[in-house]
Amino acid sequence: MLEAKTPTGPLDQKWTYYKGHCRLVNPANKRKLEVIVVGTGLAGASAAASLAELGYTVKAFCFQDSPRRAHSIAAQGGINAAKNYQNDGDSVFRLFYDTIKGGDYRARESNVHRLAEISTSIIDQCVAQGVPFAREYGGLLNNRSFGGTQVKRTFYAAGQTGQQLLIGAYQALERQVNLGNVKMYSRHEMLDVVMIDGKARGIICRNLVNGELERHFGHAVLLCTGGYGNVFYLSTNAMGSNVTAAWKAHKKGAQFGNPCFTQIHPTCIPVSGDHQSKLTLMSESLRNDGRIWVPKQKGDKRKANDIPEEERDYYLERRYPAFGNLVPRDVASRAAKERCDAGYGVGTTGQAVYLDFKFNLINKYGRAEASKHGIDNPDNDTLVRLGKEVVKEEYGNLFDMYEKITGENPYEVPMRIYPAVHYTMGGLWVDYELMTTMKGLYALGEANFSDHGANRLGASALMQGLADGYFVIPYTIGNYLADEIAVKPIDTEHPAFVEAEKQVSDRINTLMNIKGSQTVESFHKRLGKIMWEKCGMARNEQGLKEAIEEIRALKKEFWSDVRVPGIVKEMNPELDKAGRVADFIELGELMCLDALDRKESCGGHFREESQTEEGEALRDDENFTYVSSWEFKGESQWQLNKEPLQFEVAKPSQRSYK
Amino acid sequence: MEQNTMNLTLKVWRQKNSGDPGGFATYPVKNISAEMSFLEMFDVLNEELIREGKDPIAFDHDCREGICGMCSMYINGRPHGPWEKNTVCQLHMRAYKDGDTIVVEPWRAKSFPVLKDLVVDRGAFDRIIQAGGYISVNTGSPVDANAVPVEKEKADAAFAAAACIGCGACVAACKNSSALLFVSAKVSHLALLPQGAPERRSRALNMVAQMDKEGFGACTNTGACEAVCPKGISIENIARLNREFIGAGMSGE
Structure with a gap:
């Protein structure tokens, strides 16, 4: 049973109501609570900095050599906000509506409205941090239009908006490192989440410099690990962008929402x-x-x-x-x-x-x-x-x-x-509080599924990442941690940590010991080809069924013939990549399964069987107005849970651009 | 588009870990397309090495579109290779011709220890930022973004300084391994904006102190840093940092 925990009341009052009624943690108790943040892009860096400012003890992890490298940095165009500085009729409601409609009516109304509400604070925050947005001669902020909207609501810094926003969040993060509130772990990759008594209590990660496995405790764990576009091998994502952290969580019980929604x-x-x-x-x-x-x-x-x-x-x-x-x-x-x-x-x-x-x-x-x-x-x-x-x-x-x-x-x-391939709208299923179906495990930014439905509008990814990290999680995590104040940090010698580390270690050893004849890269390329041809811009039943068979065969071949050079206890980029590709192969199968289930066309998901006479995408609201949330049940087995979408304010209509 | 391929000789720095003395190894590479990027040529070589049962060459890279700042190769004596205002990930093999020999090394600087092969540790840059490369403002407290107008000229200059990607090419190019271009770009970015004014003195002092502590060398104004900077960060920033630093020192803070 999926419980979205959407607050009651009219749409435009929900977030205000929530903030006024969620539980708080007093400052003395915050210091005793430890939060793990995985990933340091816009969502992760902003969350880590903001939670540390509040007084929580934060540990942040990234696989790159510095938190400033996260792939948010590559975003070019801009960030939307309903400031209406241009006096051209913009409002929170219009940004909300454009986002819901742009997502082809497959996103949750309450989350999207909150995003639109928060958008204006993001710009204030970034300017205060010194983000050098483009300005007009009068010294005020400039805007441009973007992605077919009818208002100019996009704030930008030449073609480097993502870079400037990320550097702002990175600097806020480094300030907290300096103050001793955040401990930063660069060149570390999360390889599993540790569950104790039904709650996420830590992670296992690998130090990518010396290859050692490490155990880290946290009262809560935040996954801010980005999207999974690299399942297609070729994409605009960075080379290191991967699904591993989210996938490990999925296999431990976090459901995966709308995996087939990909933006090309x-x-x-x-x-x-x-x-x-x-x-x-x-x-x-x-x-x-x-x-x-x-x-x-x-x-x-x-x-x-x-x-x-x-x-x-x-x-x-x-x-x-x-x-x-x-x-x-x-x-x-x-x-x-x-x-x-x-x-x-x-x-x-x-x-x-x-x-x-x-x-x-x-x-x-x-x-x-x-x-x-x-x-x-x-x-x-x-x-x-x-x-x-x-x-x-x-x-x-x-x-x-x-x-x-x-x-x-x-x-x-x-x-x-x-x-x-550019962006993935799908991701870990989260409720209104950004908590996954695992207690104490949250997903923020592109890693979750929640705000963009079946298609994301331009200049909205940056907005969502920062909204989640700066302004949503600082409130919602307190509502959970208020019950955790009596929980002492758990010793990482706890059997759950030992067992999780053993599983990670066994898998690494299995990979190393295959000593086959084919490179990791060659498997990744083959997976990408299957995905691009059969689960790419256009999909059909027969192709998807073939793809599932091909991916299963590829998986078998991978686990019997991959060659990973070098040793475990050293810097070994091929081993890092092998683990990521193994996870991409499993995700690829789920994406095809999801695409097969969704017989309608919507947003970035085009099923050839569901089109108009003129070849345009045809949505099927009667049968598919739901979020597909997949629960892992064992190798190649998933259970589909549906979160019905209710539109109280927006009126779903067929998009036409003729 | 003309399709041509070339055969090249690579001399690449190999070093197992920070404790290993390291040395050059020579690799012939064949049938390299002019359309490949320099890093894709390394991908091809690494695939071959793996198939031959050898250890592939470790190198840092991520976005491969010139913005994350992770790639870092010192090619024929120049950080990021021969092209102006360019990162190595955006360097393409059109820059070379059949028969060329290319020497590839990691960034060389005491403050950037080699971790493996071409990979170095640039943690010193993060620690310099930790010392003061920010505006101390907590989430949630700011005024409206348009409450403080910023002169366009200053905003543009701040943006130009903020374009730094923290790759470290400036340090690698400098005969003294000075980090002054990096530090001055951050000090300038924040000092030029009214939001950064309250902390400008302590920021300059603290960042420079951390830079010295990390063991970076002194600046002797050769301008090598500016010449190789992939983002065209100007040495005017160094002049600005000097003014900030002297001003802060004079005020006795």
């Missing part, structure tokens, strides 16, 4: 060959000025600039005249795949479409600049020169990055882009 971002630099290790995003903001097209003729091998205007198919503008190139991420991604699958793709692999700035560079920016400079009847060269200057200011760093990677100059030739 439409504008990434395409794969160039088999050597490819990761994919790079080109910010969504580029679709404001770039036009997407493919040749009208199948297999056209001419260079982009040699294809005349009338032989180009601006397929988004053709299919979606109202939204054109600015349709949501899921729609844009599927349309690109459709064209490439039909044989119209460009580049050496045929798996790419053009994103072309020429038109707006000349007609939008070039002409505006010419008029500003009083140039009548400018010739084409003048327009190109003038337009280029503006485009450089807007997107210069992205254009430079594109050129470094591809060796092509996007001012001269259109960018080649293709969709790539």
Whole structure:
């Protein structure tokens, strides 16, 4: 039975009511309570810092060499907040509604409304910390529009918003380290959660420098460990991003919510060959000025600039005249795949479409600049020169990055882009308090499932990570820990710790002793291929069933033929990776199972059997207005529990972008 | 896009752990595509080493898009390799030609001990930040974000300093292994903003004291740090730090 613990009362009063009625822990008792925070991205760093400020004793863990490396750092575009500084009609209600609708009505209303309420405090907090957001000449904060919303509510710091927000949270964390309130463990990877009398009481982790296993006690454990996009091998995630901590918790009893909800971002630099290790995003903001097209003729091998205007198919503008190139991420991604699958793709692999700035560079920016400079009847060269200057200011760093990677100059030739896995909306199931189905175990940020439904809006991931860490967990954890004040720190010689460590150790030894012939990387690539082809942008029953069989076979092969070099008691990145890939293989199976169960199309989940005559996604509210929460029951066995979603305020409707 | 491949010789620093003296090992790599990134070339080499039953080369890396600051290779005598304003993860093999020999070492600095092969411990940077690289504000207490306007020019300058990714290339490039570019970027970022003003003196003093304690060398203004910084952090920040530091010292705090 899933109990979401949503407070009673009207939607816009729930959080206020909760804060006024949750139990508190007095300062003297807080010092006696220890909290473990795993992961130091936006959610983890902000939670660790805030809880330490409150007086809890915090231990924070990350697998990177410093908490500042967490992958939140790579977010480009911005962070949403309902400040309405632009006087353009924004409000908490509108941000709430946009987020629920953007998620295709598969998120929990109460959580999303709280997120929208908190959004404004996040900006205040970050500015006070010294986050250098973009400003206007009057000295006030600037905003931009993002992801097809009708208001300008996105705060940003050039194309490095995630970096600046993370550094802010990191600095707050380091301040608490200096004050002795947080003990930081870098280059440590959590490999299991320890349960005592039905409550999470600690973790087992591996010191990645010397390979030693360590036991750590906590009165509560917070998993802020990010998403699992790397199950696809190729994604925009960092190389180290993994599901291991969340997966270990899942196998110990934490249910996994909506695992199949994956966001595939439409504008990434395409794969160039088999050597490819990761994919790079080109910010969504580029679709404001770039036009997407493919040749009208199948297999056209001419260079982009040699294809005349009338032989180009601006397929988004053709299919979606109202939204054109600015349709949501899921729609844009599927349309690109459709064209490439039909044989119209460009580049050496045929798996790419053009994103072309020429038109707006000349007609939008070039002409505006010419008029500003009083140039009548400018010739084409003048327009190109003038337009280029503006485009450089807007997107210069992205254009430079594109050129470094591809060796092509996007001012001269259109960018080649293709969709790539970017974010996972699914994650550990949590209640209103962000507690998983295991008592005392919480999941924050991308690691939980709660706020984005079946599709996340641009500039909302940063908002959620910081909301959870700065403003939600400091209240909700007290409501749990108030009952724990009499619990003395448990000795890590307790049998539960010993047993958990033994299991971790046995698994590591098993991996090391296989001494097979295939590398970890080769298994990861094969898993990624299965997932991308059969559980990627489009899914169908037959493909998913095949994928499950293939993944089971792959798992067997992995555990009988993987080769992990080196020894356990040393720095051994291949061993780290082997453990993560083993977990990804198991997760992949669950994702396919979830995708198979959800016979409707919604958000990023497109079931080919559920589409309109025109090929658009078709939701099935009657049968699928629920969160799929999967309970682990043993190898390849899960029980599906459903949390029905009730919409008291939002009115689910079919999205249309025609 | 032209497809071409090349054969190269790599001379890579191998060191089992911090106690091992270490040394160079030579590896031929074949059929490397010009479209590969430098780290992908290392991936290819490591896959080969594993198949041959040898120990792969350990190196730090994570985001592979030039922002996390984890990658750190000293290539042919230059941190992050030959390209300007670039991290090694964004360096692509187009930069090389068939037959080249490439020497790859870890960051070399007493304060960044080698952990294994090309991996170093940059914990000293975290400890410098702990000494004062923040604004002391607790969660939940701030005023409205627009209550304090910030001159755009100053906000932009603060942003430019805050672009530092903490990779340590500045230290690796400096003949004295000075960390002054890193420290000055953080001091500048926070000193330029009104929110950072109350602590600017103690911040400069404490961060510099920690930097010295970590054993980083002195700055002799060669500008090597700025030349290799992947984010173009300017040595103007060092001048600003000196002013902050002297100002703090003069005030007797």
